[in-house]
Structures are given as C-alpha cells and as structure tokens.
Amino acid sequence: MKVRTSLTILFTLITAAILLGYASVIYFSARENREKEFYSSLKKEAITKANLFFNAKVETQTLQDIYRNNREILNEVEVAIYDSAFNLLYHDAVDIDFVKETPEMISEIYQKGELKFYQENWQVIGLRYDFEGKNYLITATSFDQYGYNKLNNLLKNSIVVFIISILFIYIAGRFFSKKAFDPVREMTGKAKKISATNLDLRLNSNGSKDELSELANTFNEMLSRLENSFEAQKHFVSNISHELRTPLSAIIAELELSIDKNRNIEEYKSAIHNALNDAKKLVRLSNSLLDLAKASYDPSEISFKPLRVDEVLLDARHQVQQANPDYKIAIQFDSDSYSDGLDPEKHGEDNEISVNGNEYLLKTAFVNLFENGCKFSKDRQSTVSVSFENKRLILKFSDNGIGITQQDLKNIFNPFYRGENKTFADGNGIGLSLTKKIILLHQGSISVISSQRTTFTVELPHL
Structure with a gap:
C-alpha cells in the first residue's frame, strides 16, 4: 500500500473516530435529557390530577372521560391514586391498568418517597402525596412517542451525516495527500533517471526548510559523494592500468627477445634479471594497492x-x-x-x-x-x-x-x-x-x- 493511500485511510479513520465520539455524546445526552424531561412531565401530570381529585373535588367519571378522550388523540398519562393501606381511590382506566401496582411496589414508593422505572418502553413514576395530613400514593405512566420519534430522527440523521462526512473527508484526504506528495512523485521520477552515466543530475529543492527540501538536499549531497567516488574510481582504475601495463610490457619484451634467437648464458641471466625486477615492481604495486584498500576501510571495521x-x-x-x-x-x-x-x-x-x-x-x-x-x-x-x-x-x-x-x-x-x-x-x-x-x-x-x-x-x- 502506498504511503499516500495509508495516510488518507489513517486520516479518515481518525476523523471518523472523532465524529463518532462526538455523535455518540450528542445522542446519549439527548436520550438522557428526554428521559429526565418525560419523568418530570409525568410527575407534573400526576400532581395535577391529584390536585383535581382532592382539592377541586372533580368527579371520578369526569376525570376518566377526559383521560379516554385524550387517549384517542395522544398518549395521555395514566394516573392511579392509592391510600397508604393500598386501597385504590382513583384510576384513569382500571380495565387497562398498564402499571398493575402491587403491595410491594406501593410499599417501596411509600418508603422512598419517589420511584422511577420502565415497563417495556413505558416510563413509570411513583410518588408520595400529602393532603390534609394524610399520605397518599400516586403512580403515573405513559409512552413518550414524541420523544422517541425525535430521538430516532436524531439517530438516523447522525448516521446519514456521519456517512456523508466520511466520504467527503476521504475524498478531501485523497486530494490533499496528492497535493502533498506531488513533490515526492517528482523527486521519485527524477531519481529514476539517475544512473552511473548521469550522476550530475540533481533533485529540485524549493529552498525552504521543510522536510522535503531537507530530503532533496541530503539526496543531492549523497549524489555528489557518489559522483566524486565514481570519478575517483575511474581515475584509480586508469592509473592502475597504466602502472600495470608498463612492467608487464617490459616483462613480455624481455621474454620475447630471449626466445627470438639463441643467446649465451649471460644474456639469458640478464633477461631473467630484468624480468625479475619488473615482477618485483608488480608485487610492490599490488602490495601498495592492497594497503591503500585497507586504509580506505570504514574506521569501525579496523x-x-x-x-x-x-x-x-x-x-x-x-x-x-x-x-x-x-x-x-x-x-x-x-x-x-x-x-x-x-x-x-x-x-x-x-x-x-x-x-x-x-x-x-x-x-x-x-x-x-x-x-x-x-x-x-x-x-x-x-x-x-x-x-x-x-x-x-x-x-x-x-x-x-x-x-x-x-x-x-x-x-x-x-x-x-x-x-x-x-x-x-x-x-x-x-x-x-x-x-x-x-x-x-x-x-x-x-x-x-x-x-x-x-x-x-x-x-x-x-x-
């Protein structure tokens, strides 16, 4: 995988994680606020109906008719009122009775003063109500259809916006990474053209102090060192060829003259002596070259x-x-x-x-x-x-x-x-x-x- 693609994917994943975290905070905060607000609404409805029942002395049948009429239009709050002995004093719809209160539930509400819980997706609140020195217990429940709809819309919108944002971020990442790596692509193309025959070529540097310019300058310095090494090597090989050719030519000439015609012992000795001297020169030259190579080693290897x-x-x-x-x-x-x-x-x-x-x-x-x-x-x-x-x-x-x-x-x-x-x-x-x-x-x-x-x-x- 190319660096450009890796950076684009990495940038997209990081941004996606940030967006997902942000969306999650918004969603769960909205869900928690919906729950708190609806419990508060249930409490107000329960107290309002208790006031109508105890203070206003509204007839039970009237309150129940109001509940049944409203229930056909919206999710009306179902309220039940008990005394401390678990005697039912009022209920909006006994035939429905979604909460189905038990003595244990009433006792817990009486002890805690207020109790909140769920039955399926219905929220239920139970609270203690004081009237004329007596304690009464009220339960209220309803399904927050409006709140759940808003929450579901928020979730759907968040998912859609998240997906669109990720696609946009990925496209933008590809575009900007291409712009950022254009100089690298240019440097790569230029570097591919450099070989042993054209070491004089150099990478372009914009003169700034960014990382790419530093890389180009470092590469150019390396090319300069290589060019100098190649030139030194050419010069070295040329000189070696010249130094080796002279004694070898002399040895060949002496030997050819020796076998050209018969000679006396002294002349053969003289030819051998000359050839031997030239051979010794070759030995000295090879030893010197070996020592020169050793002296050129990396100091860490000596x-x-x-x-x-x-x-x-x-x-x-x-x-x-x-x-x-x-x-x-x-x-x-x-x-x-x-x-x-x-x-x-x-x-x-x-x-x-x-x-x-x-x-x-x-x-x-x-x-x-x-x-x-x-x-x-x-x-x-x-x-x-x-x-x-x-x-x-x-x-x-x-x-x-x-x-x-x-x-x-x-x-x-x-x-x-x-x-x-x-x-x-x-x-x-x-x-x-x-x-x-x-x-x-x-x-x-x-x-x-x-x-x-x-x-x-x-x-x-x-x-």
Whole structure:
C-alpha cells in the first residue's frame, strides 16, 4: 500500500473516530435529557390530577372521560391514586391498568418517597402525596412517542451525516495527500533517471526548510559523494592500468627477445634479471594497492589498540633495512640519538609515546616515509625525530635528498602522482597518498616542507 493511500485511510479513520465520539455524546445526552424531561412531565401530570381529585373535588367519571378522550388523540398519562393501606381511590382506566401496582411496589414508593422505572418502553413514576395530613400514593405512566420519534430522527440523521462526512473527508484526504506528495512523485521520477552515466543530475529543492527540501538536499549531497567516488574510481582504475601495463610490457619484451634467437648464458641471466625486477615492481604495486584498500576501510571495521610508537618505528626501520641493506635510518627522541633504539623510560611516561592505532597500517605509513627519504637521498639516509606537544606526538621525517618543487608539493599526496624527481628513483605514486590516508585514519595530520632538505611532519594524538 502506498504511503499516500495509508495516510488518507489513517486520516479518515481518525476523523471518523472523532465524529463518532462526538455523535455518540450528542445522542446519549439527548436520550438522557428526554428521559429526565418525560419523568418530570409525568410527575407534573400526576400532581395535577391529584390536585383535581382532592382539592377541586372533580368527579371520578369526569376525570376518566377526559383521560379516554385524550387517549384517542395522544398518549395521555395514566394516573392511579392509592391510600397508604393500598386501597385504590382513583384510576384513569382500571380495565387497562398498564402499571398493575402491587403491595410491594406501593410499599417501596411509600418508603422512598419517589420511584422511577420502565415497563417495556413505558416510563413509570411513583410518588408520595400529602393532603390534609394524610399520605397518599400516586403512580403515573405513559409512552413518550414524541420523544422517541425525535430521538430516532436524531439517530438516523447522525448516521446519514456521519456517512456523508466520511466520504467527503476521504475524498478531501485523497486530494490533499496528492497535493502533498506531488513533490515526492517528482523527486521519485527524477531519481529514476539517475544512473552511473548521469550522476550530475540533481533533485529540485524549493529552498525552504521543510522536510522535503531537507530530503532533496541530503539526496543531492549523497549524489555528489557518489559522483566524486565514481570519478575517483575511474581515475584509480586508469592509473592502475597504466602502472600495470608498463612492467608487464617490459616483462613480455624481455621474454620475447630471449626466445627470438639463441643467446649465451649471460644474456639469458640478464633477461631473467630484468624480468625479475619488473615482477618485483608488480608485487610492490599490488602490495601498495592492497594497503591503500585497507586504509580506505570504514574506521569501525579496523581494529585499534594502544601502541608504542617507538616500537612501531623500530619495526618499520628493521623492515626497510632488511629489504635495502644500504639504507641508513636514524631515530631521535627529544633530540637525543640512539643507534640501537629508544629509551623512552628516561623521557616521560609510556602514554606520551603511545597512540591508539592499528599496528600494521602505522608501520606501513612509517615504512613509506623511511623509504621515500632514503631512495631520494644520495647518502641513502633518513632521520625521524620524536617530540611531544600538549596532547600530540610529533614525528618529523627528514632527508638530505634532491628536494621537491613547489608545484609537486601541491599534488604530492594525490594517488599515482609522480613528480619531477621520478627519474631519480622508481615508484608508483601510491606511497604518500596511502600514508596520508593512514594518518588521517588515526585522527592525525601530515604536512611537508622542502627546499634542499625535505621534512614530513606527522602529528598523532597520544594516550
């Protein structure tokens, strides 16, 4: 069921319940008022006839004739008068006697002074009447034909008005819900036209602050994010294709040259060595892409725990020097150099050197910065200094390399970007962009300055 239909039915049901409650109050109030008014009328008729009988001394036959004549035209009140000993003194029509009084009924009227009850749909009232110091008992009964007719007409009219009102409310609800959901229908039609090929389309917003405008703005923001993601993905795939094509083409060329004609052992070794180097480039590229994918995960899906940064730095240095024995990496703590590691126990609490992070990703970031510094330095040396400032841990990775131009500094953290110094050392342009993603993932920041000496500054919140 559509929301429009659901709201219309819900609105109709709520309104119907309110109208039904209102009509019920009116009907039952009218019924109660009819009953009270008719009992009051019966009481007046009973007292009037008693006054005529006792005070005016009107003959019994005359009163009975009046009753019988009136009864042919309207529902005349039937009155009976008894003394306290249950002796009948007067009755409008003994042959009819609708009430059929009993000693028990007379006794109850005498004790209570007034009694009201129904016999079928006839209302009956009994009351005690005092005359010249003696107690008499009077009963009066009649059928309120006029009152019941009015009550039935009220009920019929209420039912008719209720049904007509519900139909009108339902039609009005359909009309107004259509008006209210026209913008939603327009948004739905526009959204159906949006696909991967036209993510530039946006939903119309009237500029107000209502819920529909907020929904349209939120949807447009989501589309903007998707569009950026698609563009980044296209760019990413294009760069990967380019990076993979170069080493694969080189491997194929080396192998084709090797099998083109017979060669000596040295030439075969040279071809295998070149192909092996290109294969290693592919492995490094695939590892970098895997690390980049991990750094792009939802932070909630990555496990974090307290880590000592000095230990991660030592592990990163060991990994870099194991793969490149000619690389030299120095780690400094509070301006003091240690050739075999750090001694943070002499420089403050463990919390100052600890961060909440992912060990694998942090080590990957530090490895990238170490390798970047060493491979672009003629002396193959990189230095990291560790210091503290308020609640942050500051790491400065420096080298005495060839430097980075101001133009390259603007794009150095973009994926697959290679600067003017790409001829100095091999690379795939992933390392620094991956490092920035990892640092940001750890609620940190990274910046770079370069002239003749390049320094990457990493700030991380410590425990």
